[in-house]
Amino acid sequence: xxxxxxxxxxxxxxxxxxxxxxxxxxxxxxxxxxxxxxxxxxxxxxxxxxxxxxxxxxxxxxxxxxxxxxxxxxxxxxxxxxxxxxxxxxxxxxxxxxxxxxxxxxxxxxxxxxxxxxxxxxxxxxxxxxxxxxxxxxxxxxxxxxxxxxxxxxxxxxxxxxxxxxxxxxxxxxxxxxxxxxxxxxxxxxxxxxxxxxxxxxxxxxxxxxxxxxxxxxxxxxxxxxxxxxxxxxxxxxxxxxxxxxxxxxxxxxxxxxxxxxxxxxxxxxxxxxxxxxxxxxxxxxxxxxxxxxxxxxxxxxxxxxxxxxxxxxxxxxxxxxxxxxxxxxxxxxxxxxxxxxxxxxxxxxxxxxxxxxxxxxxxxxxxxxxxxxxxxxxxxxxxxxxxxxxxxxxxxx
Ligand SMILES: Nc1ncnc2c1ncn2[C@@H]1O[C@H](COP(=O)(O)OP(=O)(O)OP(=O)(O)O)[C@@H](O)[C@H]1O
Ligand SMILES: C[C@@](O)(CCO)CC(=O)[O-]
Ligand SMILES: [Mg+2]
Numbered sequence: 001x002x003x004x005x006x007x008x009x010x011x012x013x014x015x016x017x018x019x020x021x022x023x024x025x026x027x028x029x030x031x032x033x034x035x036x037x038x039x040x041x042x043x044x045x046x047x048x049x050x051x052x053x054x055x056x057x058x059x060x061x062x063x064x065x066x067x068x069x070x071x072x073x074x075x076x077x078x079x080x081x082x083x084x085x086x087x088x089x090x091x092x093x094x095x096x097x098x099x100x101x102x103x104x105x106x107x108x109x110x111x112x113x114x115x116x117x118x119x120x121x122x123x124x125x126x127x128x129x130x131x132x133x134x135x136x137x138x139x140x141x142x143x144x145x146x147x148x149x150x151x152x153x154x155x156x157x158x159x160x161x162x163x164x165x166x167x168x169x170x171x172x173x174x175x176x177x178x179x180x181x182x183x184x185x186x187x188x189x190x191x192x193x194x195x196x197x198x199x200x201x202x203x204x205x206x207x208x209x210x211x212x213x214x215x216x217x218x219x220x221x222x223x224x225x226x227x228x229x230x231x232x233x234x235x236x237x238x239x240x241x242x243x244x245x246x247x248x249x250x251x252x253x254x255x256x257x258x259x260x261x262x263x264x265x266x267x268x269x270x271x272x273x274x275x276x277x278x279x280x281x282x283x284x285x286x287x288x289x290x291x292x293x294x295x296x297x298x299x300x301x302x303x304x305x306x307x308x309x310x311x312x313x314x315x316x317x318x319x320x321x322x323x324x325x326x327x328x329x330x331x332x333x334x335x336x337x338x339x340x341x342x343x344x345x346x347x348x349x350x351x352x353x354x355x356x357x358x359x360x361x362x363x364x365x366x367x368x369x370x371x372x373x374x375x376x377x378x379x380x381x382x383x384x385x386x387x388x389x390x391x392x393x394x395x396x397x398x
Contacts, residue, residue, distance in 0.1 A: 004043045006160065006167065007387050007395070009036045010152040010379045012138040013145040013208040014233065014334045014343050014372075017273040017303050018217070020251045020310055022202040026270035027218045029225075029277060030208040031374040033235070037136035037149035038387065040395045041157040044129045051113055052133040052398040055140055058106045059398075062095075064127045067114070070095060071122055081188045084195050088118060103243040105141065112147075112193040113154055120158045120189065128161065135394045139368075142237050143335025143342075147244065148205030151193030156186045156379050167381075177380060183210050186379060199245045200252070205335075212378030216277060225277070227284035228375070232346035234324075234358070236331070237368040238316035240339025247336040251310050265306050272303050293347050297330040300345060304332035312337035316367075320344075323365060327358040346371070 011032040018028025044050070050061040070091045092114055093100060098107040113132070121127050134153060138146040156178075160167040165182040178186065190206040204217040216223040255262040276299050283292045304321060307313050317333045320342045324331045331344040346355060355371065362369040384392065 005384075006041050006157065007382045007384055007391075008039045008041070008153045008156050008160075008379065009382060009387075010149040010156070010209045011036050011145075011212060011376050012136075012149050013205055014235065014341075014374065015204070016334075016343070017276050017299065018204075018269060019333075019335055019337070020248065020307070020312060021266045021269035021273075022204050022217060023200060023248055023251070024255065024266050025219050026266050027216060027273040027277075028202070028204045029214070029216055029273050029280075030204050031214045031231075031233075032208050032212040032376045032378060033138075033144060034373040034376045035137040035144065036376075037134060037138060037146065037153050038391045038395075039153035039157050040133045041161060042131045043161075044131050046131075047129050049114075049117065049127070049129065050131040051110065052131070053106075053109055054394060054398075055134075055136050056105050056109060058109065060110060062114075064129055066095065067118060068127050070118060071127075081192060084115070084192065085119065089115065089196070092118070103245050108147070108197045108245075109150065112151055112196040115196050116151070116154050116158055116189055116193050119192070120155075120162050120164070124162065130161065131398075132157065133395055133398045135391060139237050139341070141241060141243065141340070142239075143242075143244075143333065143337065143340030144235070145205040145209055145335065147197045148190065148194055148209045151190040151197070152186060152206055152209040152379050154193060155189035156381070159186060159189060160381070177377070183379070186210055197245065198248060200248055208378070210378045212376055214375050216273075225280065228280050229283040229288050230348075231374060232348070232350070233372055233374060234329075234344040234346055234355070235334075235341055235370055235372045236320055236344065236362050237341050238314070238320060238339050239366065239368060240314055240316045242314075242336065242338035242340055244336040247312050247338045251312060254311055262310070265309050269303060269306050272299050272306070275299060288348065293345070296345055300330040300332045307333055307337055314339045317342055319365060320362070320367065323361050324358055327354055327361070329354075329358060 012035045016029040022028035047064050048061045140146045159165045187210040194201040207222045214225045321331045324344045331342045334343045359369045
């Protein structure tokens with residue numbers, strides 16, 4: 001057991017283009033957001049594993065011995081990162097009473113944590129007693145990658161406690177980051193957690209939360225975009241709850257039912273993502289022009305229509321598009337859709353009054369809305385004095 005009292009944080013994300021299509025091997029473009037999930041891991045002497053998840057009102061603990069039993073006599077000694085260990089998932093269900101296929105918020109968060117904890121410490125002589133508290137600035141289950149930020153923080157914390165990644169990585173002032181290899185390991189374990197939560201994730205969300213920045217993601221291949229223009233993005237939360245797992249499964253069913261109709265739509269989304277990437281690269285080379293912005297706006301509209309065809313939009317998202325278009329601004333859903341969040345592209349010349357007016361219109365509709373920064377750093381380890389007071393206050397109350 002290496003780390004004793006550490007604080008980690010990982011960012012949420014917005015998908016510019018390629019959500020859902022990316023699950024079926026197409027290109028996605030994703031950016032990290034300046035809204036983060038924070039995790040505190042403490043070693044304890046209680047012989048218990050405690051998890052405090054104040055955002056979802058979940059406070060649970062398990063006896064370490066009961067958890068150790070789940071690993072004894074397990075036939076799958078070589079838990080690897082290619083697929084989930086179905087036997088262990090089954091044993092965990094028996095212990096927690098969580099039903100197969102549950103999309104309940106608490107069940108998914110608890111199962112993902114316990115699965116990663118057991119697998120990461122499976123080869124240790126004894127399971128460690130730890131207390132883990134997670135608190136997030138991200139809305140839970142709203143399309144901004146809250147599940148991935150959660151899984152990335154859990155993976156980084158457990159791996160550093162186990163010694164598989166450094167618990168004092170290269171430091172830049174008060175925050176520290178890991179080597180490429182260590183980040184890859186964190187990302188792979190976070191993907192296992194996402195598998196528990198999503199069923200069939202593409203891996204784009206955990207990749208952008210691990211590495212940060214702006215990424216092109218294609219069939220597991222992660223390419224950071226080096227030069228991109230400063231984009232101004234408005235985020236809107238329709239506050240309509242939805243489950244990524246259910247939406248992803250719905251798209252799969254539609255593809256199976258109408259392959260000749262849906263596959264061309266996925267191809268077209270791929271082309272939208274690639275055209276967007278080329279446009280962003282052109283914009284970064286010279287001075288971004290009004291035509292560049294017109295292209296980005298058309299791509300947003302085309303993609304939103306495609307997402308409608310896939311059955312993952314929602315009347316609340318149609319309203320978002322209509323309200324912003326009335327002010328000359330273009331929007332699309334981001335993440336899994338079905339409610340949750342949308343993004344609106346602001347132009348460099350969008351005046352402060354237009355932005356204020358559109359924010360007010362959206363608030364009047366009952367939505368939450370704010371301008372955001374993109375391309376922030378991925379997973380980080382913080383010294384406690386560098387963490388915001390608001391976050392430390394949460395941590396100090398558990
Ligand atoms: N702060 C948190 N504390 C505990 N659990 C969390 C937290 N944030 C996310 N989760 C877990 O992640 C689940 C939400 O994941 P889901 O994939 O449905 O939404 P999302 O990740 O916010 O959106 P998307 O996948 O579309 O970007 C929650 O039900 C919960 O299990
Ligand atoms: C809907 C989806 O494409 C993005 C969710 O943020 C699912 C995934 O890629 O795992
Ligand atoms: Mg998610």
